Amino acid sequence: MNRFDATALLSQRTAAVEEAAIIRMAQRARDLKEQGRDVISLTLGEPDFDTPAHIQAAAADAMRKGFTHYAPVAGIPALRTAIAKKLEEENGLIYTPAQIVLANGAKQAITNTVFATIDDGDEAILLAPFWAAYEGILRMAGGVPVVLRSGVSDGFKVPAARISEAITAKTKLLFINSPNNPSGAVYTRGDLEDIAAVVRRHPRMLVISDEIYEYITFGEKPASFASLPAMRERTITVNGFSKAFAMTGWRLGYAAAPGPVAMAMAKVQGTFTAGANAFVQHAAIAALQGGRADVNRMRDTYRQRRALVVEALRKIEGVNVQEPAGTFYAFPDVSQLLKRGSKLADVDRLCDWLLEEHGLALVPGTAFGDERCVRISFAASASDLTRGLQRLSAALR
Numbered sequence: 001m002n003r004f005d006a007t008a009l010l011s012q013r014t015a016a017v018e019e020a021a022i023i024r025m026a027q028r029a030r031d032l033k034e035q036g037r038d039v040i041s042l043t044l045g046e047p048d049f050d051t052p053a054h055i056q057a058a059a060a061d062a063m064r065k066g067f068t069h070y071a072p073v074a075g076i077p078a079l080r081t082a083i084a085k086k087l088e089e090e091n092g093l094i095y096t097p098a099q100i101v102l103a104n105g106a107k108q109a110i111t112n113t114v115f116a117t118i119d120d121g122d123e124a125i126l127l128a129p130f131w132a133a134y135e136g137i138l139r140m141a142g143g144v145p146v147v148l149r150s151g152v153s154d155g156f157k158v159p160a161a162r163i164s165e166a167i168t169a170k171t172k173l174l175f176i177n178s179p180n181n182p183s184g185a186v187y188t189r190g191d192l193e194d195i196a197a198v199v200r201r202h203p204r205m206l207v208i209s210d211e212i213y214e215y216i217t218f219g220e221k222p223a224s225f226a227s228l229p230a231m232r233e234r235t236i237t238v239n240g241f242s243k244a245f246a247m248t249g250w251r252l253g254y255a256a257a258p259g260p261v262a263m264a265m266a267k268v269q270g271t272f273t274a275g276a277n278a279f280v281q282h283a284a285i286a287a288l289q290g291g292r293a294d295v296n297r298m299r300d301t302y303r304q305r306r307a308l309v310v311e312a313l314r315k316i317e318g319v320n321v322q323e324p325a326g327t328f329y330a331f332p333d334v335s336q337l338l339k340r341g342s343k344l345a346d347v348d349r350l351c352d353w354l355l356e357e358h359g360l361a362l363v364p365g366t367a368f369g370d371e372r373c374v375r376i377s378f379a380a381s382a383s384d385l386t387r388g389l390q391r392l393s394a395a396l397r
């Protein structure tokens with residue numbers, strides 16, 4: 001008898017991509033909560049603040065004015081102009097509005113970039129730990145991830161010399177994400193200059209600089225890779241509104257790129273969806289032009305939470321933590337606590353055990369190409385953080 005099996009019909013492209021562990025852990029935490037279990041979830045990289053009122057008001061106003069129809073594929077001109085101005089004033093980058101393409105989140109801006117540049121078999125260098133979505137997007141586009149590792153001992157940064165060694169005739173892209181999700185590391189201008197010197201030697205190579213956490217830093221302002229000599233024509237600068245302005249659900253991000261890449265990205269955007277939400281784009285103008293008081297207020301709160309988290313982690317024996325210089329994540333190395341053949345044989349099982357038996361949801365480092373660490377998001381209330389870290393400490397003791 002012929003049995004119909006829909007699974008057998010799935011494309012190899014989707015089969016090659018695993019469900020994101022971040023989303024899986026967050027969902028399991030939600031499911032357990034719904035069953036009445038007391039669960040603290042420190043999984044998602046999502047600001048727990050409301051979107052600032054003036055941005056919400058601008059969206060409502062735009063909706064009332066009738067901006068509820070299709071927007072131009074690459075974005076409304078006024079927003080592209082506002083972004084060009086922001087990039088010039090804050091990042092020292094000169095892009096024309098035509099070089100800026102809006103998308104439904106920075107994630108889609110990265111997808112547009114990858115589909116605009118990667119052919120089957122092209123290699124892309126990922127500096128681990130890296131945001132898991134990069135790998136999934138790359139694989140779906142037929143690209144081959146080349147992963148370079150780093151850990152607490154090297155400050156979660158991969159030196160330029162190692163990048164240089166990994167470049168082959170097939171290397172098309174290098175992903176840089178500073179401040180970094182999940183490690184919180186920030187590449188200094190000097191680190192980036194060293195990397196730029198390597199990139200300059202390889203004319204077939206582009207760089208994606210994901211700067212989505214640019215405002216969430218606790219020390220020096222991070223440098224934009226494209227601002228380094230001769231790097232603007234080689235770099236796709238990605239940014240968005242989710243993290244800085246607490247606008248994760250609004251879905252708006254952008255990329256600024258060399259002209260031909262920007263045109264190709266708009267083609268991808270137009271093929272897969274259409275222009276990003278029209279009234280959200282109007283609200284984004286208000287976000288950019290409304291000053292940075294809200295952004296700074298949220299960052300100061302993250303700074304306090306960072307202190308709380310790092311202090312608590314440093315008190316737990318066997319946990320090795322580096323203070324994150326940016327973002328709202330801590331990425332402690334817990335490898336000393338893992339025991340082969342036990343319930344805590346690896347970080348995946350450790351995270352399962354913490355959730356099932358101690359009511360604490362974290363994300364295993366394997367989701368980011370690192371099997372020694374776990375990610376703790378401090379985009380959560382101080383009370384959840386305090387209680388969550390108490391649970392962690394009690395469990396690991």
Ligand code: PLP
Nearest residue numbers: 105106107131181212240242253
């Ligand atoms: N880039 C990094 C490094 C991220 O951590 C995230 C979200 O977690 C994104 C991009 C995606 O942001 P958006 O919500 O704009 O798609």
